[in-house]
Amino acid sequence: MARESMESRRQKREIVVKRDCKLCKDQIVIDYKQPDLLKKFMTERGKILSRRISGNCAKHQRELTTAIKRARVMLLVR
Numbered sequence: 001m002a003r004e005s006m007e008s009r010r011q012k013r014e015i016v017v018k019r020d021c022k023l024c025k026d027q028i029v030i031d032y033k034q035p036d037l038l039k040k041f042m043t044e045r046g047k048i049l050s051r052r053i054s055g056n057c058a059k060h061q062r063e064l065t066t067a068i069k070r071a072r073v074m075l076l077v078r
Contacts, residue, residue, distance in 0.1 A: 021057040023064075030063045032070035035077050042068065046078055 023030065030037070041049050041056070041064055048068055051061045071077040 019055045021060055022055060023060040024057055030060065030067045032067040032074065032076065034067075035071060038064070038068050038071055038077050042077070046072075 022028070028037070032038070041054050043049065048065055051058065054061070054064075056064060068077060
């Protein structure tokens with residue numbers, strides 16, 4: 001009985017939904033001068049959304065974080 005429950009747990013963990021990166025798909029260039037685009041990947045309090053929540057690939061997540069941080073310094077985004 002316990003063995004069946006462990007196997008079913010493993011199967012549930014292995015099911016992963018593959019989401020495509022929106023930025024890769026639409027070939028959007030990330031720039032710190034686009035506050036409207038950057039705000040889509042931020043919370044109301046100004047924190048950067050994680051990759052898991054936003055659905056970005058690693059490359060675009062890195063670019064996004066640097067762009068948001070630059071925009072914060074320039075006071076384009078709060």
